[in-house]
Amino acid sequence: MDFLYEIRVGLSNAIFECYGLNIHHNDIQVSETRKEFNGDYTYVVFPLVKELKLKPTDIAKKLGSTLVDNLDIVVGYECVQGFLNLKLSDSFWIDCLHRISKENKYGYATSNYKKVLVEFASPNTNKPLHLGHIRNILLGWSCSRILIANGYDIINTQIVNDRGIAICKSMLAWQKFGSGSTPQSTGIKGDHFVGDYYVLFEKAFVEEYSTFQQTAEAQIVYVESGSSDTKEDFFKKYKNQYFNTYSTLGAEARTMLLNWEKGDQSTLELWRQMNQWVYEGFDVTYRNMGVDFDSIYYESDTYLLGKDVINDGLDKGYFYKKDDGSVWVDLSNAGMDQKILLRNDGTSVYITQDIGTARQRYLDHKMDGMVYTVADEQDYHFKVLFEIAKRMGEPYADGLHHLSYGMVDLPTGKMKSREGTVVDADDLIDEVIEEARILSAERGEIESLSKPDQENILRKIGLGALKYFIIKVQPQKRMTFDPKESVDMQGQTGPYIQNAYVRIQSVKRKMTDNVHIEWNQYEEINEFEKTLIRHLINFPDIIKQAGEQLDPSTIANFAYALAKDYHRFYHEVRILNAETEAAKIFRTVLSDRTGYVLMTAMDLLGIEMPERM
RNA sequence: GGUUCCGUAGCUCAGCUGGAUAGAGCAACAGAUUUCUAAUCUGUCGGUCACAGGUUCGAAUCCUGUCGGGAUCACCA
Numbered sequence A: 001m002d003f004l005y006e007i008r009v010g011l012s013n014a015i016f017e018c019y020g021l022n023i024h025h026n027d028i029q030v031s032e033t034r035k036e037f038n039g040d041y042t043y044v045v046f047p048l049v050k051e052l053k054l055k056p057t058d059i060a061k062k063l064g065s066t067l068v069d070n071l072d073i074v075v076g077y078e079c080v081q082g083f084l085n086l087k088l089s090d091s092f093w094i095d096c097l098h099r100i101s102k103e104n105k106y107g108y109a110t111s112n113y114k115k116v117l118v119e120f121a122s123p124n125t126n127k128p129l130h131l132g133h134i135r136n137i138l139l140g141w142s143c144s145r146i147l148i149a150n151g152y153d154i155i156n157t158q159i160v161n162d163r164g165i166a167i168c169k170s171m172l173a174w175q176k177f178g179s180g181s182t183p184q185s186t187g188i189k190g191d192h193f194v195g196d197y198y199v200l201f202e203k204a205f206v207e208e209y210s211t212f213q214q215t216a217e218a219q220i221v222y223v224e225s226g227s228s229d230t231k232e233d234f235f236k237k238y239k240n241q242y243f244n245t246y247s248t249l250g251a252e253a254r255t256m257l258l259n260w261e262k263g264d265q266s267t268l269e270l271w272r273q274m275n276q277w278v279y280e281g282f283d284v285t286y287r288n289m290g291v292d293f294d295s296i297y298y299e300s301d302t303y304l305l306g307k308d309v310i311n312d313g314l315d316k317g318y319f320y321k322k323d324d325g326s327v328w329v330d331l332s333n334a335g336m337d338q339k340i341l342l343r344n345d346g347t348s349v350y351i352t353q354d355i356g357t358a359r360q361r362y363l364d365h366k367m368d369g370m371v372y373t374v375a376d377e378q379d380y381h382f383k384v385l386f387e388i389a390k391r392m393g394e395p396y397a398d399g400l401h402h403l404s405y406g407m408v409d410l411p412t413g414k415m416k417s418r419e420g421t422v423v424d425a426d427d428l429i430d431e432v433i434e435e436a437r438i439l440s441a442e443r444g445e446i447e448s449l450s451k452p453d454q455e456n457i458l459r460k461i462g463l464g465a466l467k468y469f470i471i472k473v474q475p476q477k478r479m480t481f482d483p484k485e486s487v488d489m490q491g492q493t494g495p496y497i498q499n500a501y502v503r504i505q506s507v508k509r510k511m512t513d514n515v516h517i518e519w520n521q522y523e524e525i526n527e528f529e530k531t532l533i534r535h536l537i538n539f540p541d542i543i544k545q546a547g548e549q550l551d552p553s554t555i556a557n558f559a560y561a562l563a564k565d566y567h568r569f570y571h572e573v574r575i576l577n578a579e580t581e582a583a584k585i586f587r588t589v590l591s592d593r594t595g596y597v598l599m600t601a602m603d604l605l606g607i608e609m610p611e612r613m
Numbered sequence B: 001g002g003u004u005c006c007g008u009a010g011c012u013c014a015g016c017u018g019g020a021u022a023g024a025g026c027a028a029c030a031g032a033u034u035u036c037u038a039a040u041c042u043g044u045c046g047g048u049c050a051c052a053g054g055u056u057c058g059a060a061u062c063c064u065g066u067c068g069g070g071a072u073c074a075c076c077a
Helices: A005-019 A046-052 A056-070 A090-102 A131-149 A165-177 A190-213 A216-225 A231-237 A239-244 A248-262 A265-289 A307-315 A350-365 A376-391 A425-443 A451-471 A494-510 A527-536 A539-549 A552-572 A581-604
Strands: A030-032 A041-044 A074-080 A083-088 A114-119 A152-160 A295-298 A327-330 A338-342 A369-375 A400-405 A408-410
Touching: A005 A030, A005 A046, A005 A056, A046 A056, A056 A074, A056 A083, A090 A527, A090 A581, A114 A131, A114 A350, A131 A152, A131 A265, A131 A369, A131 A400, A131 A408, A131 A425, A131 A451, A131 A539, A131 A552, A131 A581, A152 A350, A165 A190, A165 A248, A165 A265, A190 A216, A190 A231, A190 A239, A190 A248, A190 A265, A216 A231, A231 A239, A239 A248, A248 A265, A265 A425, A265 A451, A295 A350, A307 A327, A307 A338, A307 A350, A338 A350, A350 A376, A369 A376, A376 A400, A425 A451, A451 A494, A451 A552, A494 A552, A494 A581, A527 A552, A527 A581, A539 A552, A539 A581, A552 A581
Parallel strands: A114 A152, A114 A369, A152 A295, A369 A400
Antiparallel strands: A030 A041, A041 A083, A074 A083, A327 A338
16 A cells, blocks of 8 residues: 555656656655645655756756646645655545545555564563563564564464472472462462562571571681672672572472472472462463463473484584583674583573474474564574574574563662562552543543443553553663653553544544545545645554564554644544535544554554543 | 663653654643543743764764663573
8 A cells, every 4th residue: 555656656757757867666765744844745856966967956846847747646846955845636635545444454464474473471480570571561462463464474472481490489488388378368369479489488598598697607618718708798699609509498499490300299289389370360460461372382391392403403513512512503603602502411501492492383383483572681692593593494594583672670770679679560550550540530531431341441541551651662772661650641642642542432423424425525625634644644654664673662653643643633623513514524534544543553552442531 | 801782852752774944742831621522732941962083965863983871791591
């Protein structure tokens, strides 16, 4: 759907006709004319000046008059220096709206028959989701929606880190201190319940550690280390080592991990139970956020994968074996380092699992590519992973993308779990909904609705504010999350865009006439209508661009600008009591299509629209 | 130190595949509702686009360097 095709071809032809230069219409760029000048679209003639050795204004004038002669849709032009500003006919704009109205899924591309897995969320099972996960989930989900709009067949997936020392800590703490309590018996959401035991473990461990530091044994460790640090500083750094050596709790946790790896029945049973609680909790959060997954992978199933893939690659000469038996890949000729793939005891490392999981996913889904939504601290990891996949000639290697994003900071600085500054996802969601409730009560607009309807609207508004606040920022940028601003519902926010949509729905409810009658009779459009249409015709390009760059913020900014244009239009132009019947119908259709595009754009961001607010 | 990402208004962010006088929102101030939802609209105030060079008719945008901040450079995941 290229609305400006005719203009580009016209310009290409005019350049050839006037100067004999051949410029393909795909290479002709027209941009929207800035509002301080007269015109709708601008063609910059400077690039032609060098070749033609003529004055910019002369070229612009000649092309302008040629276009007016040759194209019906160009009704005027104005030249400012090397800028040719073209004015298009009202019928052109009206025709654009006609074309948009005829589309079933305006903005969406047709299928490209390619399948892509989008991985996001991927939590650990020892604690609840936090603000960082929210950014991850919003980005992943949104990119998934955007890729669907670009014609891809999408599978949403995640890799759940359900094994390892962390979950064993929670298990151990529950065994020791839980006295048989459950999420049901305590009324605590499952993921928080398990997370609480993780915290309990840490607390007990710290106590044990500080007791140890008073002992003679500790004194010997300190002295024998020959460290120049004070005793206090020394033991700050020694914590991990203590966990792996002297700590009783550490030993117990490690024993539990070993038992798990051996397949000990009672350990597995406890592990399954605790993870089950966590999943039940996660499901609630996912449901509240409006996201779901098609295919979930668990680290407990995949952590042994990859070894055979590596051995296969070893046989084919992609990798090499060191004297100690460990397997490496040398990526120095690609600007990277040497990377270990298998330890000398044959066990795998992190990247080995990823290689194995990727191949497993290919066996399961035969995808053409994958998008990994993972924070930018792992940029190098994915560079290495993708290079390895390429060298092994994996069939999906060319379709691998790392959707990298910056960390979320608080106004007070970084989130740190040790300092208790982590913002919990469920708390945050509750807060924004409560804020929506307060503001809604002041307005009183939805009071007459049923309780469940009201709750549904408040959820949409609160989450709309939160999600938009996060998704409007470009992924690669580190962002500051100010809880106060995240619940703002005025200005450049989700609710502002929702409000434009709600106004449109209100107009539509009150439009009782038959909108399906012809609206060709409308002939002269005003600047507010034109601005809206000019904005609407960009939508397919915006979707394409967002897909190519895996950048939802493109859509977010587009939706805001469109809502802004609509609010202005709504304020300046009468719709239901327009001057003429033709105007009334035209404006209703224009409103309806704007509403449709706003809703579609917000859907691509994972944000729902209320009908009233 | 090597690599990499970021640096635009007091704050949060757009604009970056080179185009006209760099835009929004928030905050502050002044206005708009007998009219379709005021979570709206209009106006005022606010800038060394980190800095210095270079390429170009033209640079916030591309290149080089400097400064500042983050990340990464594990037989951790």
